[in-house]
Amino acid sequence: MRIRTHLMLWIGVILLTGLLLITGWTYYEMVVEHPAVAKALAAEGHSPQEEFGEILLYGGVPALIIVLMGGWLLMRQALTPVTNLTHKIETIHADSLGQQLPRSGNGDELDRLAEVFNSMMKRLDHSFTHIREFTLNASHELKTPLTIMRGEIETRLGDSPTTAADREFFASQLDEIARLTKIVDALTLLARADAGQLALVREPVRLDELVRDSFADAQFLAQPGHVHVELPRCDEAIVRGDRHRLKQLLLNLTDNAIKYNQPDGRVTMRLIRDNGSVELTIANTGQGIPPEKLPRVFERFYRGDPAHNSAIGGCGLGLSIAERIVKAHGGTIQLASEPAKLTTVTIKLPAQSDSTKN
Numbered sequence: 001m002r003i004r005t006h007l008m009l010w011i012g013v014i015l016l017t018g019l020l021l022i023t024g025w026t027y028y029e030m031v032v033e034h035p036a037v038a039k040a041l042a043a044e045g046h047s048p049q050e051e052f053g054e055i056l057l058y059g060g061v062p063a064l065i066i067v068l069m070g071g072w073l074l075m076r077q078a079l080t081p082v083t084n085l086t087h088k089i090e091t092i093h094a095d096s097l098g099q100q101l102p103r104s105g106n107g108d109e110l111d112r113l114a115e116v117f118n119s120m121m122k123r124l125d126h127s128f129t130h131i132r133e134f135t136l137n138a139s140h141e142l143k144t145p146l147t148i149m150r151g152e153i154e155t156r157l158g159d160s161p162t163t164a165a166d167r168e169f170f171a172s173q174l175d176e177i178a179r180l181t182k183i184v185d186a187l188t189l190l191a192r193a194d195a196g197q198l199a200l201v202r203e204p205v206r207l208d209e210l211v212r213d214s215f216a217d218a219q220f221l222a223q224p225g226h227v228h229v230e231l232p233r234c235d236e237a238i239v240r241g242d243r244h245r246l247k248q249l250l251l252n253l254t255d256n257a258i259k260y261n262q263p264d265g266r267v268t269m270r271l272i273r274d275n276g277s278v279e280l281t282i283a284n285t286g287q288g289i290p291p292e293k294l295p296r297v298f299e300r301f302y303r304g305d306p307a308h309n310s311a312i313g314g315c316g317l318g319l320s321i322a323e324r325i326v327k328a329h330g331g332t333i334q335l336a337s338e339p340a341k342l343t344t345v346t347i348k349l350p351a352q353s354d355s356t357k358n
Helices: 003-032 037-043 049-090 111-159 164-194 205-222 243-259 291-296 319-328
Strands: 203-206 228-234 238-241 266-274 277-284 333-336 342-350
Touching: 003 049, 049 111, 111 164, 164 319, 203 205, 203 243, 205 228, 205 243, 205 266, 205 277, 238 243, 238 342, 243 266, 243 277, 243 319, 243 342, 291 333, 319 333, 319 342
Parallel strands: 228 266
Antiparallel strands: 203 238, 266 277, 277 342, 333 342
């Protein structure tokens, strides 16, 4: 129940109770305490009960209605700034903490609330900026030692005689360094995206060609797990965006669809152009994601089933990167899943019109 309705109900109950008390007290004073008044009314052909009933009906009820309507209008006017403030706050998210709530400047409680909220958002924006800068700087600094470690191990393998055990050990170290490098690169991309520094080369891109290339790569990646990859539909579609980032998007999604699948499973890719937009869907027949975990799938480092995923490589950043790339291209991404049946990622991007293809 809204505050306005709640308050008006209480006001109505209080007013009605007060009206009944005043009427009862007046009746007692004029009829019980002063019988002469009752006799005078009886002489005129009116009973006290009828007289006071008419007073209550024709005087008290209209007064109650007028007071309630006036109170409703006044309360509506008083609470309108609260409603406007609420709508403005609902539009604020982590990427728009720099927005400021409008202030009336009259120094009342609502103006003070807007001032306090603006101050809180400034502090949050400052903290988030520090976190982004730390992540960006840390990931940048980690690249150098990882590159040095990889170079030293590769040099050792190439220049010095090594045993089979040494080669196995160094290969394992190179795999871990490659994994760390991949995580660092992902964190760098996300930090730049958060800071609005994700540079995109805006050019017409044949998305259908990228999808076909990704389909061919996916068939190769799917061979070890005997996963069948199919592309039943691939409409010609041109979008304006960054070819490299779009390829990265497709690689992340197809790689996930293959890794989180079952032996002899299936991955289905579709690219459909309709009404000025492009819809890409990638579905797989893996274990699926429980409904309660779906809202968190785009969170960084979140992996829906740690027990199931412990044997699968990855760091939980693939979908976060995919979401950032899609949003940077003005699109939307959604994930739907039926556990043990089908999981589908749906991406919608604005298609470039035929008049601007060239």
